[in-house]
Amino acid sequence: MTVRVPGSKSVTNRALLCAALAQGTSTLSGALLADDTRAMLDAVRALGAGVDLDEATRTVVVSGLASTDGLTASGGVHVDARQSGTTSRFVLPALALLAGRSVLDGSEQLRVRPFGPLVEALRHLGAQVEDLARPGNLPVAVSGPVRGGRVALPGHLSSQFLSGLFMTAPLMPEGLSVELTSPLVSVPYLEMTAAVMRAFGADVEGLHVRPGGYRGCDYAIEPDASAASYFLGAAAITGGRVTVEGLGTASLQGDVRFADVLERMGARVERTPDRITVTGTGVLRGVEVDMVDISDTAQTLAAVAVHAEGPTRVRGIGFIRGKETDRIAAVVTELRRAGIDAIEDDDGFTIHPGTPAPTRFETYDDHRMAMSLALLGLRTPGIEIDNPRCVAKTYPNYFHDLAQLS
Ligand SMILES: O=C(O)C1=C[C@@H](OP(=O)(O)O)[C@@H](O)[C@H](O)C1
Numbered sequence: 001m002t003v004r005v006p007g008s009k010s011v012t013n014r015a016l017l018c019a020a021l022a023q024g025t026s027t028l029s030g031a032l033l034a035d036d037t038r039a040m041l042d043a044v045r046a047l048g049a050g051v052d053l054d055e056a057t058r059t060v061v062v063s064g065l066a067s068t069d070g071l072t073a074s075g076g077v078h079v080d081a082r083q084s085g086t087t088s089r090f091v092l093p094a095l096a097l098l099a100g101r102s103v104l105d106g107s108e109q110l111r112v113r114p115f116g117p118l119v120e121a122l123r124h125l126g127a128q129v130e131d132l133a134r135p136g137n138l139p140v141a142v143s144g145p146v147r148g149g150r151v152a153l154p155g156h157l158s159s160q161f162l163s164g165l166f167m168t169a170p171l172m173p174e175g176l177s178v179e180l181t182s183p184l185v186s187v188p189y190l191e192m193t194a195a196v197m198r199a200f201g202a203d204v205e206g207l208h209v210r211p212g213g214y215r216g217c218d219y220a221i222e223p224d225a226s227a228a229s230y231f232l233g234a235a236a237i238t239g240g241r242v243t244v245e246g247l248g249t250a251s252l253q254g255d256v257r258f259a260d261v262l263e264r265m266g267a268r269v270e271r272t273p274d275r276i277t278v279t280g281t282g283v284l285r286g287v288e289v290d291m292v293d294i295s296d297t298a299q300t301l302a303a304v305a306v307h308a309e310g311p312t313r314v315r316g317i318g319f320i321r322g323k324e325t326d327r328i329a330a331v332v333t334e335l336r337r338a339g340i341d342a343i344e345d346d347d348g349f350t351i352h353p354g355t356p357a358p359t360r361f362e363t364y365d366d367h368r369m370a371m372s373l374a375l376l377g378l379r380t381p382g383i384e385i386d387n388p389r390c391v392a393k394t395y396p397n398y399f400h401d402l403a404q405l406s
């Protein structure tokens, strides 16, 4: 069957921010409407950008904040990023462009996720950042304006700090040059950042961004590759055939490479610039794979690995302990609850195949726990998902769409 998953969360939140910081009007089509992107919509409205959202067509018209004299916003706003890592890490640098004292906060879950490197970098660039609770976590208050220049930043916790600094940098009078002090995780997301910025007229090269601002444009948002992983994984698990439309070799998202992992496991994969088809062959071999570039699909792979022959070892993803939950511990704990031999490593996990027992899975308010563990229900009766509504973070209609498969 053919599926069309909703718009990319990552591209939607980048395009919304670039459009808000631009001179002129932008029309964004195919936007994701989910909790994470509604958090960004509210944030850009709070900054003062005009937002006209057509829910039915998922089109957003954004009137940008820039004029020939610079930004028309003054800060002094309160932003609630809810559970959204991207919204929080992308918006804080934008608030630091403005002189007024703004406050950024989020859900209890977001408040324990790492923020320190971004706060330190903004302080170095001239912003005043006050820790309103624990140092290195939200909530914070920020006052600018940052002027830009050179800054050092660790890369091993999250790429979102760098993407956030980059997206604001065209508005910094001195632009920005970043020196990474530790290896960058999730590299494809930085490439996506540069691509979206260029579409809005920014000048980015390597780790350097020149001043010059953004120009509004019409931008078509591609479907979400992390969301697609569940449907491609389902084909591999069930021996069925699934085509994902609107995503392929031309995608900006690293997570389309999840199909490469399924291919290594024995599934048949066909790719065009804007389609991926996975056909389950009945053969699924365990693999050893470094998922540092595509870690949002690690839990999907864990669900597929249960049905493989031989163990699957995932490594390179120690940093996903700082996502919506400690995803390594969560996926191992839940698979063990179903009687699967799953082992936690420092930087990943090992899954031995088996037949899961009927189980009610805890999801830790992590949409990806819910979406990936639900795949076990395609082969095993009696699989239940606790708090299924947590999928609203990125994919409110997930269970409806998954039901279409069967
Ligand atoms: O920039 C982005 O859009 C994202 C980057 C990744 O985070 P990290 O860079 O923290 O790994 C990813 O997990 C997240 O879902 C979206």
Ligand SMILES: C=C(OP(=O)(O)O)C(=O)O
Pocket (backbone or CB within 6 Å): 083, 084, 085, 086, 087, 296, 323, 324, 368, 394
């Ligand atoms: C980690 C994720 O989201 P974020 O960091 O944007 O909250 C995710 O969607 O899996």
